[in-house]
Amino acid sequence: MAALFSPLLDDLIKNLQTLQGVGRRTAQRMAFRLLEHDREKGARLAEILGRSMREIRECRLCRNFTEQEVCPICASAKRAAHHQLCIVETPSDVAAIEGTEQFFGQYFVLHGHISPIDGIGPDEIGLPLLEKRFSEEKFEEVILAMSPGSEGSVTSYYISDIARKYGIRLTSIAHGVPMGGGLEFVDGRTLSVSLKDRKDLE
Numbered sequence: 001m002a003a004l005f006s007p008l009l010d011d012l013i014k015n016l017q018t019l020q021g022v023g024r025r026t027a028q029r030m031a032f033r034l035l036e037h038d039r040e041k042g043a044r045l046a047e048i049l050g051r052s053m054r055e056i057r058e059c060r061l062c063r064n065f066t067e068q069e070v071c072p073i074c075a076s077a078k079r080a081a082h083h084q085l086c087i088v089e090t091p092s093d094v095a096a097i098e099g100t101e102q103f104f105g106q107y108f109v110l111h112g113h114i115s116p117i118d119g120i121g122p123d124e125i126g127l128p129l130l131e132k133r134f135s136e137e138k139f140e141e142v143i144l145a146m147s148p149g150s151e152g153s154v155t156s157y158y159i160s161d162i163a164r165k166y167g168i169r170l171t172s173i174a175h176g177v178p179m180g181g182g183l184e185f186v187d188g189r190t191l192s193v194s195l196k197d198r199k200d201l202e
Helices: 007-016 024-036 039-055 091-100 127-136 150-165 188-196
Strands: 084-088 106-109 141-144 169-172
Touching: 007 024, 024 039, 084 091, 091 106, 127 150, 141 150, 150 169
Parallel strands: 084 106, 084 141, 141 169
Antiparallel strands: none
């Protein structure tokens, strides 16, 4: 049976499928749309994608994505003046919390959670860097804003243990978050209330 598409077109479709939630048919429609009507936009997308992969890195302080060594949030004196650090699992969680307009401190992004079965320990999620920040900066409150679940609980335990060594108040957001769900999937109102109703951790 002859190949349905040329090798390059087939490769384009397969690579579009690497995007989360994009299956074969959706990738095929996207490829055809770009080739039939939006070649200029497609070329621009390819350029921006290439630059992003080369230039976007992790902020050396919070590990959020940025083109600079230090991201705008960490560089803001107004943010630092609040003496609060919100710990999240992903950069998407930062965007979700920023969308509530209820938090004005700084962030630390774990890029996951501790999972021994997957070989992910404290070092892999940046806890040595987090402890360095605790020792060098004067945080009055650390807010744990992570998804509920056993792995999230283990990660919270490790962070709590470190924070207590430095006498930092530790709180956790009130959860209206579904088990296993990320903050990015929670509506803004629920997340806003969760931030306001955060509780101290014993």
